[in-house]
Amino acid sequence: MPPRSRAEREPAEQSPVARVCVDVGLPHLDRPFDYLVPAQLDVAAQPGVRVRVRFAGQLVDGYLLERVDTSGHAGPLAYLERVVSAERVLSPAVLALCRAVAKRYAGTLADVLRLAVPPRHAAAEKAAGDVLAAGAPAPPEPTAWSAYRAGDGYLSALADGRAPRAVWTALPGEDWPVRLAEAVTVTVHSGRSAVVALADARDLGRLDAALRTVLGEGRHVALSAALGPAERYRRFLAAVRGQVPVVIGTRAAAFAPVPDLGLVAIWDDGDDLYAEPRAPYPHTREVLLTRAQLAGAGALLGGYARSVEAEQLLDTGWARELIASRETTRNRAPAVSPTADDPRDQSAARLPSLAWRAARDALAAGTPVLVQVPRRGYLPAVACAQCRTPARCPHCHGPLALPTASGTAACRWCGRTSAGYACPACGGRRLRAAVVGARRTAEELGRAFPGVPVRTSGRDEVLATVPDEATVVVATPGAEPVPDKGGYGAVLLLDTWALLTRADLRAGEETLRRWLAAAALARPAGQGGRVVVVADGGLAPVQALVRFDPGWLAGRELAERRALGFPPAVRMASLTGSSGAVADLLAAARLPPGAELLGPVPAGGEQERMLVRVPRSAGNALADALHAAAGVRSARKAPEPVRVQVDPLELL
DNA sequence: TCAATCCGTATC
């Protein structure tokens, strides 16, 4: 009910001052503003509701953060214009989380709130949430967690209402959705709630199904951007209203409101989908860890692989290791053999003979075969057909694009065509697509294994499962179908050099992560399960795969990051913009002592990038300094923006 | 001396 006229408005009797976070993206306005609550809005104007206020002459949206008795503001206060909805979408705990995330990432609270609270959908709000409050779920049964050394202890700690923190290295073949559902269920039984983050819709679907079975129907909601706005808001409201104790979902679910948090969990935290693309670019893992810290909740970082950040949590003692014994791991793992990528040793379909034999034997035994190939165009576009050296432009060293029908390859940077290309390494004159796409690989394999069905699973068309029979599946990383039962008889990892030679700090870790995701779907060696990786057996990621020991590689990588001074061993910020704007920001910033500047390097177009490096202990000071400097610039109406990213994923 | 305009600054 809007007030009829300005003159009639009177302030509410109790706590007439509302502190409001206005939704403007300007860093220098990143603080609450005080408004008077008109008596008519007294009841609706509760902390956490959306409001509309007049700000600098225009109506803007905002969140009511708190009600207080008096304002420190010297001038007169304006009245709240409207309470958009009485729904309290921002809980105190989530507000505290958003503030911490904004601080950590040098961003504004308004920006983080946009990530945390989905857009309102009035119709969904009106339709009274009728999520069925199901009866008590079945008591948890003894679980397969005892295969891990501290597994039972971890679960009983959750059941006892404590807050254990662990990095969990899942066994090959592990039914991880069920294990996660068990951890969530014992937490719910302790009277607390849980939040679980998954990288993509497929993983989300698997955990969703496991929770229905283990926890019971109607006790959780799954949030993802793929839902329409109405359904997304409806499920968010179910959580806000305390109708479900468990929220699972992709990135944004890490902010989901649940009462009395007992556990945060994330599966496969190395997946780069967890890096939020919108300002201030927080990483889901960091959001959840911050949340566990603030709420005193347990934390579980699970995966077949181990990220360097997870390794660091073990190294600092923040989390404990949840891992099976070497013996158990050996018993569950397939046999892994590296084989050289030698063009002279190729049987059918460009397969090295070892890989071909492994596939043939698995098919003969009536088991499925998984072939993992990198996504087409993944990196170097074109390579020498003979020695596979990536083809580079002779003029500017940019990558060459696929040869056109006329046989010339054009540079993707400078556009020059090089008709008479000769490989600088071997003198070869023929070029080929560096990564053979999944589809063509499938055609070639179909010819190599006549009579066997060959299917593909890629980004555009993902197969969820594969039956336990003689079938070849060609999949790109992340799209590997899960075997109905038993597991693959053979897993072939092809064109691995395209992953390994990526110019990325995380290439080794990322390669192992993708290999393990495929290899973990193979049968144990005792049941004939084999993995053939077409790569040099001396490489560290290959050794880690052979031993199924991702912790070993993560430890090495962490040591290397320390030596090189890269995150997570240090805190870094990247500043991207025009060279003038970046210099301007740095001039305005009071960087903490010992801050080191790296760069500038060109960052595409007119843009360039500077890196600022500080010890981890100065991370907060760095973020504060950059946020303040951005505020000074925006107050001055500096025309050119600078993008500030703290610990960005792609650093090289 | 006054009004139109420019610039800087706060935005409750």
Added chain:
DNA sequence: ATACGGATTGAC
């Protein structure tokens, strides 16, 4: 962003 205040400029 926009709105306001104080300074600046130009014409009477």
